Amino acid sequence: MAGTGKDVSSETLGEAGTPLFIVRLACNDPMPKHELILLKNMMQPGYTGSLADYEKTGGYQALRNTLGKLAPADVTAIVRKSGLRGRGGAGFPTGVKWGFLPKDYQGPRYLCCNADESEPGTFKDRQLMERDPHQVLEGIVLACYAIGSETAYIYIRGEMVLGSKILEHAIGEARAAGYIGKNVLGSGINVDVWVHRGAGAYICGEETALLESLEGKRGLPRIKPPFPATHGLYNKPTVVNNVETLANLPHIITRGPEWFAAIGSPPKSTGTRVFCVSGHVKRPGNYEVPMGMTVRELVYEYAGGMRSDKPLKAFIPGGASAPFLTPAHLDVKLDFEHVAAAGSMLGSGGVTVMEEGTSMVWAALRLMEFFYHESCGKCSPCREGSSWLVQTMRRIFAKRGRMEDLETLLDLCKNIAGRTVCAFGDAEVAPIQSTLKHWRHEYVDLINEAEAANLIRPEPVARR
Amino acid sequence: MTFVEKYKDEIADILSRYPVRRSALIPLLYVAQRDQGYVTESAMQEIAHLLRLTPPQVYETITFYTMFNLKPVGTFHIQVCKSLMCALVGSDTVIEWIKTKLGIGPGESTADGLFSLSVVECLAACGTGPMMQINEDYYEQLTENKLDRILTDLRSTGTSPLKSGPFMWPEPVKT
Numbered sequence: 001m002a003g004t005g006k007d008v009s010s011e012t013l014g015e016a017g018t019p020l021f022i023v024r025l026a027c028n029d030p031m032p033k034h035e036l037i038l039l040k041n042m043m044q045p046g047y048t049g050s051l052a053d054y055e056k057t058g059g060y061q062a063l064r065n066t067l068g069k070l071a072p073a074d075v076t077a078i079v080r081k082s083g084l085r086g087r088g089g090a091g092f093p094t095g096v097k098w099g100f101l102p103k104d105y106q107g108p109r110y111l112c113c114n115a116d117e118s119e120p121g122t123f124k125d126r127q128l129m130e131r132d133p134h135q136v137l138e139g140i141v142l143a144c145y146a147i148g149s150e151t152a153y154i155y156i157r158g159e160m161v162l163g164s165k166i167l168e169h170a171i172g173e174a175r176a177a178g179y180i181g182k183n184v185l186g187s188g189i190n191v192d193v194w195v196h197r198g199a200g201a202y203i204c205g206e207e208t209a210l211l212e213s214l215e216g217k218r219g220l221p222r223i224k225p226p227f228p229a230t231h232g233l234y235n236k237p238t239v240v241n242n243v244e245t246l247a248n249l250p251h252i253i254t255r256g257p258e259w260f261a262a263i264g265s266p267p268k269s270t271g272t273r274v275f276c277v278s279g280h281v282k283r284p285g286n287y288e289v290p291m292g293m294t295v296r297e298l299v300y301e302y303a304g305g306m307r308s309d310k311p312l313k314a315f316i317p318g319g320a321s322a323p324f325l326t327p328a329h330l331d332v333k334l335d336f337e338h339v340a341a342a343g344s345m346l347g348s349g350g351v352t353v354m355e356e357g358t359s360m361v362w363a364a365l366r367l368m369e370f371f372y373h374e375s376c377g378k379c380s381p382c383r384e385g386s387s388w389l390v391q392t393m394r395r396i397f398a399k400r401g402r403m404e405d406l407e408t409l410l411d412l413c414k415n416i417a418g419r420t421v422c423a424f425g426d427a428e429v430a431p432i433q434s435t436l437k438h439w440r441h442e443y444v445d446l447i448n449e450a451e452a453a454n455l456i457r458p459e460p461v462a463r464r
Numbered sequence: 465m466t467f468v469e470k471y472k473d474e475i476a477d478i479l480s481r482y483p484v485r486r487s488a489l490i491p492l493l494y495v496a497q498r499d500q501g502y503v504t505e506s507a508m509q510e511i512a513h514l515l516r517l518t519p520p521q522v523y524e525t526i527t528f529y530t531m532f533n534l535k536p537v538g539t540f541h542i543q544v545c546k547s548l549m550c551a552l553v554g555s556d557t558v559i560e561w562i563k564t565k566l567g568i569g570p571g572e573s574t575a576d577g578l579f580s581l582s583v584v585e586c587l588a589a590c591g592t593g594p595m596m597q598i599n600e601d602y603y604e605q606l607t608e609n610k611l612d613r614i615l616t617d618l619r620s621t622g623t624s625p626l627k628s629g630p631f632m633w634p635e636p637v638k639t
Contacts, residue, residue: 042632044636045636049630117588118588120548120549120586120590121548121586121590122590123588123589123590123633126588127631127632127633130630131631157588158529159531159587159588161601162602162630162631196487197490198529199494199532200530200531201529201530202585202586213490214487215486215487216486216488216489216490217486219528219529277591278549278590279549279590280552280553283634284591285591285592285633285634286591286633320547320548320586350590352548352549358552363548366546366548366551367547370585373585
């Protein structure tokens with residue numbers, strides 16, 4: 001069974017006074033060793049994520065060392081210097097994003113923690129929130145201080161009921177201890193944090209759709225500009241940051257931007273990344289590794305390799321929105337630049353692995369059905385296009401396709417990508433475009449079979 | 465007693481969190497759904513009145529989100545993820561098992577009103593698939609035996625110890 005203790009052993013080493021947690025994978029040679037940052041606490045036996053546990057590991061020290069000692073602009077400068085980039089998908093530098101807020105604006109500002117985590121293949125934020133909620137909360141308070149916000153909303157996906165309860169409980173603990181609320185730690189700063197549950201819409205992970213949803217409306221993305229930095233929640237300056245991004249902040253403040261900037265593949269992709277490995281591997285799960293590790297190492301050493309002895313056929317490096325890659329890309333480094341250069345994107349860090357024998361037409365169809373279901377309906381290219389794409393894909397997979405369908409697919413993709421308000425349009429064409437590029441013969445085989453059997457018939461119109 | 469009267473304190477608490485009343489819409493709809501198992505038309509009208517919205521403004525919002533039921537569902541609403549990551553590890557088989565065991569397809573409820581089945585898109589548990597959500601709880605790494613036990617537990621006690629706790633995968637090693 002994947003992920004059982006049999007395959008993984010671990011130990012805590014004392015080095016230079018600070019305990020260093022090292023994950024050791026028994027099947028590996030040589031053993032990968034690196035320090036965990038975000039998952040470090042929760043990997044310790046008996047760690048419950050309570051306030052007492054978190055404080056024992058040095059929790060809220062970053063906040064104590066910041067309030068009254070560092071100016072908000074200093075915190076932004078530190079984060080900018082660390083090179084921290086957004087972990088939600090777009091990878092925008094966090095410090096730069098904060099810097100876009102108007103300096104002289106007098107009214108309220110808002111921080112929204114994006115915990116919508118709805119990208120298929122991604123399940124890291126759930127673990128960060130449910131296992132170590134105070135790490136996220138400390139990051140939220142630090143970010144509020146840096147941007148001058150007194151109110152933060154955690155927009156958590158509606159299905160994660162347990163996660164929202166754990167966060168509510170943690171907020172209560174932090175409020176009682178004076179880390180959240182009026183006059184935080186006697187500094188005169190007020191920070192209120194509220195959990196707001198979404199209600200099951202993928203698009204609400206897009207930052208402007210999230211804001212619309214938080215305002216109690218349909219989650220339709222807004223046209224940008226204006227950007228949320230100037231016109232966000234209730235038309236006020238707003239920052240939207242991912243859970244993992246915020247969880248990094250206490251560590252950056254405590255250990256310094258230079259330390260963080262040296263991890264991973266500097267200068268552009270610094271720090272670690274929690275990669276969510278799923279699909280046909282022996283040990284699927286969340287693995288925190290420095291950015292710049294190769295896919296091969298992540299899949300074969302951390303995730304234990306393929307679950308059966310069939311070879312790897314395809315993988316997605318960054319959630320459902322990222323184009324498929326082939327075994328030829330196994331040595332691509334998992335950082336923003338290298339994955340982009342290979343023709344895909346690092347996205348949310350959801351690595352999905354498929355073994356030989358998986359039909360790529362089927363895989364693309366499954367993702368297309370997801371996008372068809374989740375298209376919000378605001379822009380016609382995406383709303384209508386996703387319907388046409390899914391119908392054409394279903395027809396091909398049901399062996400009722402014809403050769404000109406391939407051109408239709410590509411033509412549709414071309415007319416959706418880049419022609420919508422948000423990035424959903426670009427995301428939904430990625431599975432089809434990339435599978436058509438790398439595995440066109442699978443489409444052709446299905447169509448040839450259809451033509452040989454003379455099975456071409458009109459397909460009834462699909463209903464949403 | 466009307467819905468707003470029944471949950472007076474909880475509603476006041478929710479309203480206090482937002483500077484703009486409309487933001488309380490989704491949280492209030494959740495309260496209404498918890499009350500009846502689905503959101504009734506009268507609750508929607510009360511909420512509209514409370515938030516100073518028109519009924520269509522409430523209706524347009526509620527119909528955008530998949531988690532609100534506008535019709536009664538079974539006591540246990542089973543939602544199985546069928547997205548690619550779960551499908552790779554056998555979610556279609558899980559759906560077939562449930563169809564066989566309960567005799568219902570997606571969108572249907574058992575005659576005793578105990579179970580409803582929905583097939584849904586990604587629930588953010590891709591590393592521990594195949595998985596399903598029943599009411600508020602996740603059940604992951606499903607096998608046929610596990611599914612049998614869950615259904616038996618739900619029938620007899622209304623809950624099952626096999627539901628997921630705080631998520632962690634792979635689990636830390638117990639030394």
